Amino acid sequence: MEPNTKTILILGGSYAGISTAHYILKHVIPTLPNKDDYRVAFVSSSSHFFCRPTSPRALVSETAFPKEKSLFVPLTEAFDQYTSPSITLYHATVIKLDHLARIVTIIPANEGTADINLKYHALIIATGVTAESPLMGLRGDHRNTIEAWTLFRKKLSSAKSIVITGGGPTGVETAGELGQYLNGTAGGKPNVSITLVTRSRRLLPYFPLSVSQKAEAQLSKLGVSVIKDKSVEKVISINFDAVDTAGKSLERLTDTVVVHLSDDETLQADLYIPATGVSPNTGFLHRQLLDNEGYVNVNSSSLRVESAGPRVYALGHVCSSTPRAIHAIMKQAPVVGENLKQGLLSAEDKVKDGEAAYRVYEPESTITQLVVIGKKGVGMALGWRVPSFFVWLIKGRDYWLGMTPPMWNGRQFTKSLQLAIR
Structure with a gap:
């Protein structure tokens, strides 16, 4: 310059x-x-x-x-x-x-x-921020994310058990997508065992209880079992004797693992997805x-x-x-x-x-969050509960992909906005 x-x-x-x-x-x-x-x-x-x-x-x-x-x-x-x-x-x-x-x-x-x-x-x-799992976002160049998906899909074709940790939107949506893809047409006993573990007493704890219960019921219909109020103590890769690195790197992404929970319960999984949070x-x-x-x-x-x-x-x-x-x-x-x-x-x-x-940023004081669960979902908009078909219609069809271009190409900001002045 x-x-x-x-x-x-x-x-x-x-x-x-x-x-x-x-x-x-x-x-x-x-x-x-x-x-x-x-x-x-x-x-x-x-x-x-x-x-x-x-x-x-x-x-x-x-x-x-x-x-x-x-x-x-x-x-x-x-x-x-x-x-x-x-x-x-x-x-x-x-x-x-x-x-x-x-x-x-x-x-x-x-x-x-x-x-x-x-x-x-x-x-x-x-x-x-960076998610715990390389499946859930960029880690450096975009080719790393594509490689993570490729490795996961290859193992998914033969997996018989999957464990996901985290009862927030990412964990719930991931469990729902896997349940829909693997068990959605099973019509009875699930083809693949899918377990979602959360340390909270319910899924999506910032939602009203009725919404959390609805989310769990929708997951159940997709063959997803939910374990609540239990934390993960450690995750051990069976073939590599690695502790707590499974699912968190490309090298350990598809390890078969044993997940140790807080009450000495153990779960074996062909695939393990940590979805418990992010790091700035x-x-x-x-x-x-x-x-x-x-x-x-x-x-x-x-x-x-x-x-x-x-x-x-x-x-x-x-x-x-x-x-x-x-x-x-x-x-x-x-x-x-x-x-x-x-x-x-x-x-x-x-x-x-x-x-x-100077302009003032005024964040929303009410909850706005849509969580897709297979071909249904739960959510709230400006503090109001919304029906499942609305979640699918607005977000579930393509996870905002169709609404993304105006953001990356700048059309979202064709006009300057009139904002509160302090």
């Missing part, structure tokens, strides 16, 4: 990063007095955007989705609408943020390439920028990382703001964009800090 260029650096190539990049390119930089001085640098460990919610269905079969609906989209295609050099893409992994020097260090994906130090004028942290991708950040759970600590209204210096923001699943959901990101991205604009104008002395019209 040119010596005098002011770099707006975006870390993370999923929903939060790509949405914010589009908003900045469409509605922030074009409105600045010295717009030609600004460039966007976009860093992603994957060369492709991935529709992550599709994972529970995509892992069961290569034909789970029509071929014309791609689960993975090249980032170059997502940003080809902008004239060069508006944005520079880096297929790389972030290894360090020096927030005092305002420099980010990255390792390019091409082997043998030297580390790159990127100095930024503004920074957006949108690095997301914040290992490159200084501890003082994080909350007690390891998420980026942001001002809940502005989404600014106040301890990282001026013009630094975080959004999406990696930050402390809740709920951590895609629909929340669609509200967060414009807030970050508009607040960044005010910060950039202030830095140019075009507005005084006291006069800047």
